[in-house]
Amino acid sequence: MKDITAGAMSGYFKEEAKDFDEAWGAITLGIATDDTYPTELPLHNQIHLEKGDTVPFTDSDSIFVSMSRPNDKLRAKEGTRTLNISTHASPVFWHSMNGKYDAAKQQVEDFIVHVLRDKLPGFSDAQIKVIHAATPVTWENWVYRKKGxxxxxxxxxxxxxxxxxxxxxxxxxxxxxxxxTYPGQGIPGVTLSGINVYSRIKKNHH
Incomplete structure (x- = not known):
């Protein structure tokens, strides 16, 4: 906000930002495979890496996996499943790769696929039909968030x-x-922040 405002408003947001010098970014993968997964496999999984291991070019030691439901034909063709994978990453780091970005992005993708083959039941038997990776650089292009x-x-x-x-x-x-803003991240937090604004505007107009 301090960069897109001026004068007293910019000064206010500069002061507000002092306490918040950290921010998350994400590396995400979208994958479609044929459905080779056990029926009892949960739709949401967190895979922890071996002790001391991290996803390349991140400090993250775990990977989150969310899968479409079996027979969900809105998100995947019949007989296939979609997987949305995410892990934390430094926004600043991924915006300073200096010519190594494409190779680093491919290395992360290959690493995560290897982890899925090793630790996600059924994935090693699946044929990957579609895969795309996104970094904080991609997210900045998609949603215009500073540094992704x-x-x-x-x-x-x-x-x-x-x-x-x-x-x-x-x-x-x-x-x-x-x-x-208060109360923070996640769908409930962001939704509540919007409800707070609505309630305040409604109250002020009455």
Whole structure:
């Protein structure tokens, strides 16, 4: 906000941003395969890497996998499944690859596919029909988030939610919502921030 505002407004957001010097980015993969998965396999899985291992070019030691339901023909053709994979990554790092970006992106994709073959039941028997990878650079192009930051501000015990930026600002008619405002990331948090803005505008107009 400090970069797209001016004067007192820019100064306000510069001060607000001081406490929030970290932000998440994500590496994501979209994969379609034939359906070779056990019927009892949950739709949402978190795969932990071996102790000391991390996804290349990240500090992440786990991978999240969400799968389409069997027979969900809206997300995949009959007899196939879609997998959405994500892992945390540094937005700043992926915007400073200096000519090594494509090779690094391919290395991450290959690593994650290897992990899935090793640890996700049924994946080693599946034929990959479609695969695409995205980094924080991709996410910036897709959703215009600065440096491709997604997932809001990392929560910690040292940072109280009550200190997060409010939906109200000192400037008349300017309200804030999204994963960087109270109460934070995730669909419930972002939705509630929008509801807070709606409620405040409604109250002010009455």
């Amino acid at each position: 930051r997604v997932g809001g501000i990392p929560q910690s015990m040292a940072r109280s939610l009550l200190k997060w930026t409010s939906h109200e600002s000192p400037f008349k008619g300017l309200y804030l919502c999204g994963d960087a």
